[in-house]
Amino acid sequence: MAPRRSFWAWGLESEEPTDAQRAVRAEDLSKRYGTSITPIPVPDLADAELRPPRVQVPDALTGFCRTDTWERAFHSHGAHFTDRTNAFNLRFPNPTDVVAHPGTDAELTAVLDWCSSKDVKVVPFGAGSSVVWGVNPPEADAVVTLAMDRFDQVLEIDALSRAARVQAGIYGPALEDRLRPGGFTLRHFPQSFRFSTLGGWIATRSGGHYATNHTHIDDFVESVRMLTPRGWWESRRLPGSGAGPSPDRLVIGSEGVLGVITEAWMRIQRRPTFRATAGIVFPSWAAGTTAVRHIVQAKLWPANCRILDPVEARRAAGLDGTQTLVIVSFESAELSQRHLIGAAVELARAAGGVIADADIAIDDGQGEPTGRGGAVGAWRDAFIGVDLGLDTSLGLVADTFETAITWDRWPEFDAVVRERVGAALSEVFGSTAELSCRFTHVYPDGPAPYYTWFGMGKQGSELSQWAEVKHATAEAVVDAGGTITHHHAVGRMHRPQYDRQRPELFAEALRAVKRTLDPNGILNPGVLIDP
């Protein structure tokens, strides 16, 4: 039995911040922000009052369907600030009615058949890391959440083709554990890695480990198997194809509205043994972003190519608050990456970057690595912006937003977003607000900027404060030409901006596809398109 997840914090129940830890932290925050925070005690789920289930589970399905409070509460939200703030306050105004845990194709089919016939809505659920309200129950007469956690096996490894057939409900760490003994890895490490699943990654077009070239899970899907209310959809395993529009690309990103992904053949990697890393300091944000552009346009395809703006570079690596930090890393299972890091550093220096030769960290897989990586040596990727629940349980309001934009619009895009979001933050949080940016992924034609913001909220008003800033961020991004999401998905949260962004006829096409595959409209209504 897996250790139980916290229903309100990011982590296991055993890792939840305690009241003692929170008291200390409340004092810190009170001092920092010149306020006085009185921590509400960690909630006890036994005190939660959930609306009784509105639907009766058929006898044949009771063996794998649950209706207890913990199951229903945990599966009624994702991991967004708003989700966890509500959960912390024991607010479950629209809980799912039943949580089904099918373990076989037959059980899964039985759930969809039941729900189709009774007009019960179905929310597919991986590990609940959605930050876009993708798994929150819709308004409906009855909702079943379909937890895929029993579809958790690696079924086959094809070492010659470097591919594996993997069930959709497997969590990131378990997947890596199964691939490791054969010397393989998927190397898909979203921030949510620990508590997210392969099926969720595919359904949401998750962004992964690689900062350049193959950035999304999309590129690693060789074929996919999905159950729709109309039956099975399964594509052929192919390394490449030009036969009509890609069936897989219609599934990837469908966010549970077309079917339930049960397994996929995934392209896997040999575990890297050669590595090279450099943390390069730039005098300004503009100089650093130019260097990153040159590196990605030279098609060196580094595995990591991150840039932290002066705010993040100070926070994460102790730089002086004006400097920008670029981290470039290469990795390979086959070949020394010494030459590639050299080429990247050369381009970075030409753009004004500073790193000593001796600081370039090179691991040729033969004993001691050389160098410390430069400024990156001091950098710990502490999952900046992943709020574990300590601060937000004390009134801090925090969120991130991410997008992608072509280079020709970039500096202006950044200026506009910072101005508009900065204004909203000041308005709502005064001087406690902070806004920063990094690039998580970079393309020859543009970056994928990732913004983090937080401010000290007014206890009890956190959600409305968040909503005001969120509106400003989402509108600014789409007004300025970006995508409403580069890898966090649309869910229910981003619908207003997504509806502005996608071609109207594409939405009509997607609705037509949905009517074909899900004629009763039971699957995840409200996500991506209206029922």
Place this chain on the structure above:
Amino acid sequence: MAPRRSFWAWGLESEEPTDAQRAVRAEDLSKRYGTSITPIPVPDLADAELRPPRVQVPDALTGFCRTDTWERAFHSHGAHFTDRTNAFNLRFPNPTDVVAHPGTDAELTAVLDWCSSKDVKVVPFGAGSSVVWGVNPPEADAVVTLAMDRFDQVLEIDALSRAARVQAGIYGPALEDRLRPGGFTLRHFPQSFRFSTLGGWIATRSGGHYATNHTHIDDFVESVRMLTPRGWWESRRLPGSGAGPSPDRLVIGSEGVLGVITEAWMRIQRRPTFRATAGIVFPSWAAGTTAVRHIVQAKLWPANCRILDPVEARRAAGLDGTQTLVIVSFESAELSQRHLIGAAVELARAAGGVIADADIAIDDGQGEPTGRGGAVGAWRDAFIGVDLGLDTSLGLVADTFETAITWDRWPEFDAVVRERVGAALSEVFGSTAELSCRFTHVYPDGPAPYYTWFGMGKQGSELSQWAEVKHATAEAVVDAGGTITHHHAVGRMHRPQYDRQRPELFAEALRAVKRTLDPNGILNPGVLIDP
């Protein structure tokens, strides 16, 4: 005015094989195959009898619509062996009725409106290089072929993002001519490059110059604009996105059944100045394919990574008929490729490949290149398998087929295909038949093999002889697990096998999309899906 294309040969009218050339060649072929070929004279299109147009062009559209014999004959077929054999014999049993050449959005809209209202079928036409009957008129009461040749401009170049806004009807060479002065190139060079268009490449998921990594046009499309009978479909310019299933990926490969692509923002390249090439000889086909697998799985991402089987290596590079030739090339606008070619050669040698250090050709953009490329120095990519019309106008039957398959199935796949296709070839052509293979593109999880075959046909029976072998090739490929096409498209030719290959529910979804965008079903009926 552009020089006129040949209506039966691959090339311009001025480049057609003459009767004198054909007489000499007929003697050669007669000797080689121990037969006696009497050349039918080059046809005169004035002798063709075309069914009169079955539809009257509205007055408002007559300015850009043509109904003369040359226009209708030329636009009633693609460039496949069967197409050109029919044309050579002046067989146009189902000619298009009208050829429209709209030059503006308004003219294009007017054509679709007219055809929608009168139930006239529409076949979008780029440059007529389809080898899968993608532009042949369907059985219908009336057909308009929509020639996009007046949409031929590069509208905008964004040098910072390395992207260009390009109209769909531009031919390959004209596109490169427009990009060259700015130092750019699309570097999409299918065999059909000279007589194919950007819109055609996107509609058919064309395979391009790059043998690894970004192999299809798909990866270079930043956004696309398409006119459907319901109106415009236009996606936002984005370097990457995770907002729902990709709208572009539904357009890419839609082969004219959903709409008419009018323009796209394309990711372009700086023109390469650094190059490195090696032609490496292997003692066997198996050794060579293993080397190619190691190179692509090491993710060196060479621009070219081709392998010719012993038959092709003998024909193209004069090897001994047992040896296999691997050609690996790297290129860059920014960086010397010396180190990368070194790494690739090292992997190739470890797999049994032979090339002298001095033979590796390296061009560092600073004067004289070094080395001659090894065996590749003798290799001229004479577009093996592109039949220009000389031999096939004399009774030679020739075709190619291409696919992709995962490595775990590869050697067996090749054996099965060669056995089944070889049997069909022997049956039909006896000892005059030849079958060979190369890889045009290679992926970490499998190769894209490209087979070429020909045999001396019986004059007058060429089409039925072709059909017998084609059936064997297509069935063998799909039975053995491959895709019916890696980059030639489905068209009308590959429907039987495509229908077996794609998920049935995907076909239903695609039909639903088509009903949404093209409610009267006027666009390219019979391609990909049934009306």
